[in-house]
Amino acid sequence: MINISKMKNYFFLIGLVLICLKTKAQVFYGMNNYTQYHQGNLPIIISVPHGGLVAPTSIPDRTCNNPTNVTDSRTIELARQIDTALFNLTACRPHLIICNLRRTKVDCNRNISEGACGNSQAETVWSEFQHFIDTAQFIAQNQYSGKALYIDLHGHGKMPYRLELGYGLSGTSYNSTDSVLNTASNIAASSIGDLVHTNVSGSSHSELLRGKNALGTMLANAGFPSIPSQQSPNTGGFPYFNGGYNTFNHTCIAQGNTVNGLQIECDSIVRASYLNRKKFADSVASILVRYIFIHQNLNLLTNCGLISDSKDNSDLEVHSIRIFPNPVSDFFQISSEDNQGNYEIVIKNNFGALVFKANSHSKFNVSHLPSGLYFVSMISNQQQVWSGKLVKQ
Ligand SMILES: [Zn+2]
Incomplete structure (x- = not known):
């Protein structure tokens, strides 16, 4: 027999954990x-x-x-x-x-x-x-x-x-x-x-x-x-x-x-x-x-927050530019509908240090980078035209 009271407590706790995860x-x-x-x-x-x-x-x-x-x-x-x-x-x-x-x-x-x-x-x-x-x-x-x-x-x-x-x-x-x-x-x-x-x-x-x-x-x-x-x-x-x-x-x-x-x-x-x-x-x-x-x-x-979502490339469905696969273990690609010209890719780590730089290419090899969160910028004509997050596995 299901104990409704215990179930309620259980879902309450799950909800609390989810709220904490979301807000922390x-x-x-x-x-x-x-x-x-x-x-x-x-x-x-x-x-x-x-x-x-x-x-x-x-x-x-x-x-x-x-x-x-x-x-x-x-x-x-x-x-x-x-x-x-x-x-x-x-x-x-x-x-x-x-x-x-x-x-x-x-x-x-x-x-x-x-x-x-x-x-x-x-x-x-x-x-x-x-x-x-x-x-x-x-x-x-x-x-x-x-x-x-x-x-x-x-x-x-x-x-x-x-x-x-x-x-x-x-x-x-x-x-x-x-x-x-x-x-x-x-x-x-x-x-x-x-x-x-x-x-x-x-x-x-x-x-x-x-x-x-x-x-x-x-x-x-x-x-x-x-x-x-x-x-x-x-x-x-x-x-x-x-x-x-x-x-x-x-x-x-x-x-x-x-x-x-x-x-x-x-x-x-x-x-x-x-x-x-x-x-x-x-x-x-x-x-x-x-x-x-x-x-x-x-x-x-x-x-607030909504803006970050709209600029964040980890949301694969809102944008014409996206990184895939993401998370990445070795090679990633950038799919771009409206930036097909020459561009430069710059990656910084969480400490703001430059860890990767390459010109437009079909694939980028980041297998040498330690696991973690990175920030990718696309530079065209010396202007940042796009940025997003990359998770390295
Ligand atoms: Zn002081």
Whole structure:
């Protein structure tokens, strides 16, 4: 006789497992789990370089270049709560890159020589962290047609209590008029310079920095004073963090990068307790969704994840370009109806490293690659015309 009650429980458990599988981000770990990358499906990438507490004795404390070793306390917890808030809002997840190593051991927001002080383990951790950011940006840019937003998340202990949004511009530059901020040289030096050219809201650079729909203004309206913003258009003479290594190297300030982003330095109040972080994280999630909709015409409440599916070649039925077989063990082919000309195939691994490159050919041999997930790009006339995932068995 069938026990209906047990059957119900059984199906409930299966359903729960399926939901967990569907909603849990895929996580990749670096050496000794010192770094981790939660691969998401939103066009939002959050990195946390200074929140780690792990301090192995095998890596000496950094002493080179008179280093700053202060931990940005509870920024990992804050990033996880922002991740949860975004998931609750959109049913999709941001990309999350975390350094678990204490800043005394490695600084993933400095260049490698200053950040690792010549220690080979610290150099590996630093490189993995940077590659995870590159990988996340690569995926998000491809899934959302170049509309990824990058946030390097930090905490500061200064007064006044306010968020410091670092766009790469010096604090004194905000003393300038809007017309000076809108000059080509200031736009080129800005970590949201690309958004100035691509936004659909008709916003100028100064409006994106401190207009009514600037990120700082939205945060200040939600009860989190921010600089720059409409409420605080300049620093008011107080010290200000304008962005570090990651802001300068993983946004459009860097040559060849079109990702818009910024460093967010959170004051100690927003990080102080679970409830403070939750209040802030919930606000950040809804503000990011609104910001991306206003400026990039991307509605993440209805469209997240769907876009990734439409760009993802593993769905064999929606597209004129496809990889087969996929998963692959040795040779794969690319079937293409509308790209029959010469093209180049580039494959990167999960760390963003180039592992394969070949010109158009009937078959591509990847038998030498280790098992795992790879990202394939088709390049034609030096432009990426298509990208998709490849699973190597
Ligand atoms: Zn920091």
